[in-house]
Amino acid sequence: MLHAIATVSLSGTLPEKLEAAASARFDGVEIFEADLLYFGGSPEDVRQLAADLGLEIMLFQPFRDFEAVPRDRLQRNLDRAEHKFDLMEELGVRTLLLCSNVAPDTIQDDAVAIEDLARLAERAARRGIKIGYEALAWGRHVRTWKHAWRIVDTVAQPNLGLILDSFHTLALGDDTREIATMVPGDRIVFVQIADAPRLEMDVLSWSRHFRCFPGQGEFDVAGFLAPVLAAGYGGPLSLEVFNDDFRAAPARQTAVDAMRSLLYLEERTRERLAPPASDKVAFSTPPVDLFAAPPPSPSMSFGFVEFAVDEAAMARLAAWLERLGFAAAGRHRSKNVTLFRQGGVNLALNAEGESFAQAYFLVHGPSACAVGLEVENASQVLNRARLYRCQPYEGRIGPNEFLIPAVRAPDGSLVYLVDRSQIAPVLYEREFALASGGGANPAGLSRIDHISLAVPDGQFDSWVLFFKAVLGFEAESVFDLPDPYGLVRSRAVRSPDGSVRFPLNISQSRNTATARSVSAYSGAGVQHIALATADIFAAAAELKRRGAAVLRIPANYYDDLAAKFGLEQEFVDRLAAANILYDRDAGGGEFFQLYTEPFEDRFAFELVERRHGYDGFGAANAPVRLAAQAQMQAGSRFRTLAALT
Numbered sequence: 127m128l129h130a131i132a133t134v135s136l137s138g139t140l141p142e143k144l145e146a147a148a149s150a151r152f153d154g155v156e157i158f159e160a161d162l163l164y165f166g167g168s169p170e171d172v173r174q175l176a177a178d179l180g181l182e183i184m185l186f187q188p189f190r191d192f193e194a195v196p197r198d199r200l201q202r203n204l205d206r207a208e209h210k211f212d213l214m215e216e217l218g219v220r221t222l223l224l225c226s227n228v229a230p231d232t233i234q235d236d237a238v239a240i241e242d243l244a245r246l247a248e249r250a251a252r253r254g255i256k257i258g259y260e261a262l263a264w265g266r267h268v269r270t271w272k273h274a275w276r277i278v279d280t281v282a283q284p285n286l287g288l289i290l291d292s293f294h295t296l297a298l299g300d301d302t303r304e305i306a307t308m309v310p311g312d313r314i315v316f317v318q319i320a321d322a323p324r325l326e327m328d329v330l331s332w333s334r335h336f337r338c339f340p341g342q343g344e345f346d347v348a349g350f351l352a353p354v355l356a357a358g359y360g361g362p363l364s365l366e367v368f369n370d371d372f373r374a375a376p377a378r379q380t381a382v383d384a385m386r387s388l389l390y391l392e393e394r395t396r397e398r399l400a401p402p403a404s405d406k407v408a409f410s411t412p413p414v415d416l417f418a419a420p421p422p423s424p425s426m427s428f429g430f431v432e433f434a435v436d437e438a439a440m441a442r443l444a445a446w447l448e449r450l451g452f453a454a455a456g457r458h459r460s461k462n463v464t465l466f467r468q469g470g471v472n473l474a475l476n477a478e479g480e481s482f483a484q485a486y487f488l489v490h491g492p493s494a495c496a497v498g499l500e501v502e503n504a505s506q507v508l509n510r511a512r513l514y515r516c517q518p519y520e521g522r523i524g525p526n527e528f529l530i531p532a533v534r535a536p537d538g539s540l541v542y543l544v545d546r547s548q549i550a551p552v553l554y555e556r557e558f559a560l561a562s563g564g565g566a567n568p569a570g571l572s573r574i575d576h577i578s579l580a581v582p583d584g585q586f587d588s589w590v591l592f593f594k595a596v597l598g599f600e601a602e603s604v605f606d607l608p609d610p611y612g613l614v615r616s617r618a619v620r621s622p623d624g625s626v627r628f629p630l631n632i633s634q635s636r637n638t639a640t641a642r643s644v645s646a647y648s649g650a651g652v653q654h655i656a657l658a659t660a661d662i663f664a665a666a667a668e669l670k671r672r673g674a675a676v677l678r679i680p681a682n683y684y685d686d687l688a689a690k691f692g693l694e695q696e697f698v699d700r701l702a703a704a705n706i707l708y709d710r711d712a713g714g715g716e717f718f719q720l721y722t723e724p725f726e727d728r729f730a731f732e733l734v735e736r737r738h739g740y741d742g743f744g745a746a747n748a749p750v751r752l753a754a755q756a757q758m759q760a761g762s763r764f765r766t767l768a769a770l771t
């Protein structure tokens with residue numbers, strides 16, 4: 127399909143918006159009148175600029191408060207329209223969006239609206255202009271597509287059609303299936319696309335501030351688009367996203383996300399339109415080509431985490447890891463990389479010069495620079511990522527080494543795609559000279575349970591879309607977690623089989639754990655890596671024996687816990703003695719967590735034990751953990767100050 131984006135969706139000046147849209151390979155744009163008004167050049171300049179960038183100006187918008195006004199204002203409105211037509215001529219755009227009247231004095235009589243639209247359409251026809259009528263969800267009288275369509279259908283002029291906007295329809299919870307049967311596709315002038323989170327607020331503010339790209343919110347946008355295509359619509363899909371974060375984000379990155387989101391929407395819509403396996407009624411096949419990509423890996427697992435270090439940080443991190451029971455398992459055959467292992471957990475410390483890791487280290491300091499995911503059919507997953515406009519990465523490889531395909535995550539770190547059958551079984555033996563007698567597992571770790579990422583404010587949606595579209599993950603619901611210094615917003619994404627999970631955290635406050643992490647890394651980064659153990663008490667004892675520093679949990683927490691779950695005092699005492707956090711879900715699933723103190727105020731490890739199918743991340747414990755981390759941090763600042771004076 128053709129892809130467009132409204133200039134409101136991107137930050138910057140009009141030329142910056144157009145350049146961003148072109149660089150993400152959009153076919154066209156909707157020009158928002160305000161963007162034109164604030165631009166220093168003439169409409170012809172804009173026309174030329176768009177043409178030079180290979181962009182078609184597909185729509186001009188919005189024309190407001192036109193129909194069913196008190197009669198003494200009709201003439202003035204018609205004059206206003208002529209003025210817009212002049213402007214459109216200079217811009218070289220032939221379609222105008224008219225949104226339903228929101229003014230309190232709008233006449234509540236469809237016959238009047240019909241008459242006015244007929245006049246407008248006649249005048250537009252003389253100028254070779256098409257009008258698309260869009261129902262705003264907060265229109266005075268016309269709020270639904272069906273109502274707008276009744277009016278348009280009655281006017282019955284070929285240059286007056288309907289504009290559908292997924293936000294307005296889905297925000298109202300309006301029926302979408304009937305679009306397929308009620309509206310002929312050629313009467314749909316244009317289709318605007320936006321997703322949004324489900325929020326309890328007035329629909330106008332929701333629309334003006336919280337729209338997002340398909341896949342980032344909670345609307346069933348594919349459920350909207352499928353009947354539109356089934357109706358026979360073959361025009362462009364155009365993102366119209368009013369979003370405060372996007373207005374502040376770099377336009378080029380937003381435009382890449384925008385394109386990715388449309389491709390994702392097409393893929394999801396294609397699934398909806400596929401002939402059903404069951405006896406449900408299918409839509410007829412649409413006349414358009416929808417984006418297709420190889421499917422994501424249906425199952426996957428964490429393979430390894432790679433840390434960017436230099437020699438000194440390598441030594442410090444190695445000592446820290448050893449206190450957690452990890453041992454150096456082998457040295458890379460051709461690079462300055464050491465593998466630390468414990469049970470099924472593989473951590474590679476990379477201090478190789480002139481490498482990706484070194485470049486990463488220079489910018490971010492000691493940090494996780496890559497994650498290896500074991501996937502089925504890595505080359506297929508790589509192909510999917512490329513089609514979703516990801517940047518592939520190929521590192522230098524030595525003799526006999528595998529070329530493991532990788533793609534860049536939104537922060538520039540790498541996600542390695544380790545082929546589960548071809549490479550995973552022999553990867554470490556082949557790449558590393560493994561020490562004999564390895565395989566010790568003092569803390570009884572089985573695997574990486576999840577990796578929690580701190581993401582700069584404003585980049586949340588970008589990450590969610592990356593995981594969903596590129597890797598086929600699902601996003602879980604959003605949690606707001608109270609940190610002593612502000613709110614942390616958390617949303618986890620999980621692989622299709624649920625075994626790879628990344629809670630993503632953002633914070634607008636400057637001093638929350640998440641914000642401190644973003645600031646320490648100068649960007650996104652790993653906040654903690656959760657490692658699964660089958661016996662958290664034994665693991666805790668082992669960490670203690672090795673002198674690992676564990677995050678101390680206040681006694682008050684345990685008093686509260688005993689009362690909350692009716693726990694035996696002896697059990698609570700054991701938890702308290704080991705600083706283990708505890709949670710229980712409605713189904714009787716139990717969760718045990720223990721945090722290490724962070725490595726140099728950067729990342730911590732978390733040991734987790736899940737019993738009886740507990741599936742969450744202990745959100746109930748997040749406040750006490752965040753408070754404990756804040757206290758520890760304040761303590762270490764104090765100690766540093768004391769040492770300096």
Ligand SMILES: O=C(O)c1ccc(O)c(O)c1
Nearest residue numbers: 188225260291333334366
């Ligand atoms: O918020 C608005 O006013 C507005 C304007 C034009 C649109 O297409 C729309 O969906 C909303």
Ligand SMILES: [Mg+2]
Nearest residue numbers: 260291318366
């Ligand atoms: Mg709209």
